[in-house]
Amino acid sequence: NAGVTQTPKFQVLKTGQSMTLQCAQDMNHNSMYWYRQDPGMGLRLIYYSASEGTTDKGEVPNGYNVSRLNKREFSLRLESAAPSQTSVYFCASSTHSNQPQHFGDGTRLSIL
Amino acid sequence: GESVGLHLPTLSVQEGDNSIINCAYSNSASDYFIWYKQESGKGPQFIIDIRSNMDKRQGQRVTVLLNKTVKHLSLQIAATQPGDSAVYFCAVEGGTSYGKLTFGQGTILTVHP
Numbered sequence: 512n513a514g515v516t517q518t519p520k521f522q523v524l525k526t527g528q529s530m531t532l533q534c535a536q537d538m539n540h541n542s543m544y545w546y547r548q549d550p551g552m553g554l555r556l557i558y559y560s561a562s563e564g565t566t567d568k569g570e571v572p573n574g575y576n577v578s579r580l581n582k583r584e585f586s587l588r589l590e591s592a593a594p595s596q597t598s599v600y601f602c603a604s605s606t607h608s609n610q611p612q613h614f615g616d617g618t619r620l621s622i623l
Numbered sequence: 624g625e626s627v628g629l630h631l632p633t634l635s636v637q638e639g640d641n642s643i644i645n646c647a648y649s650n651s652a653s654d655y656f657i658w659y660k661q662e663s664g665k666g667p668q669f670i671i672d673i674r675s676n677m678d679k680r681q682g683q684r685v686t687v688l689l690n691k692t693v694k695h696l697s698l699q700i701a702a703t704q705p706g707d708s709a710v711y712f713c714a715v716e717g718g719t720s721y722g723k724l725t726f727g728q729g730t731i732l733t734v735h736p
Binding site: 515542544551552553554555556559561567569570601603608609611612613614615616617 | 654659
């Protein structure tokens with residue numbers, strides 16, 4: 512069981528470049544989430560998708576867009592990367608809201 | 624909105640001791656509470672959860688206690704092992720934040736052999 516798979520694992524971008532982070536889950540979960548984690552801090556929710564076809568903003572959505580491509584896949588796009596977006600990005604999924612979320616191992620993104 | 628804090632950023636214990644990690648939350652409407660363990664270079668791993676209609680729940684070597692009166696959550700780890708060394712996060716959901724987990728900053732647990 513792969514669980515939640517994130518690609519790529521590492522990426523370095525220049526300011527102004529665009530990039531899409533990919534996430535796929537094989538647990539038939541309805542809800543999917545994108546978080547960022549900065550040094551010494553907990554995770555902050557960027558966007559989430561309660562079910563296929565819906566997306567909503569989280570705590571820190573500015574500078575990001577998302578696409579729930581199908582039930583399995585939920586991508587996060589940075590249209591014009593900024594150094595403040597240097598972070599570790601985690602994707603998670605759950606059967607529904609108010610259920611344990613299962614996380615991938617993250618994408619480490621550096622923006623120069 | 625919800626804010627989640629921790630009483631101690633670090634906790635150091637001897638192997639075999641019991642560990643207690645504490646968490647405070649602000650929103651009395653929160654109804655779902657969850658603890659995660661995060662090892663270096665990995666994503667958070669689910670440990671145990673509890674809903675607001677309970678005040679205690681036990682798993683394998685772990686117990687979560689919920690005190691809704693003072694909005695306090697704790698994770699107890701029995702007979703702590705070196706493999707328990709990690710960062711532990713509490714997270715809460717509910718009320719106007721339904722569907723959204725709010726995470727605390729984390730407690731670094733170090734277990735000495």
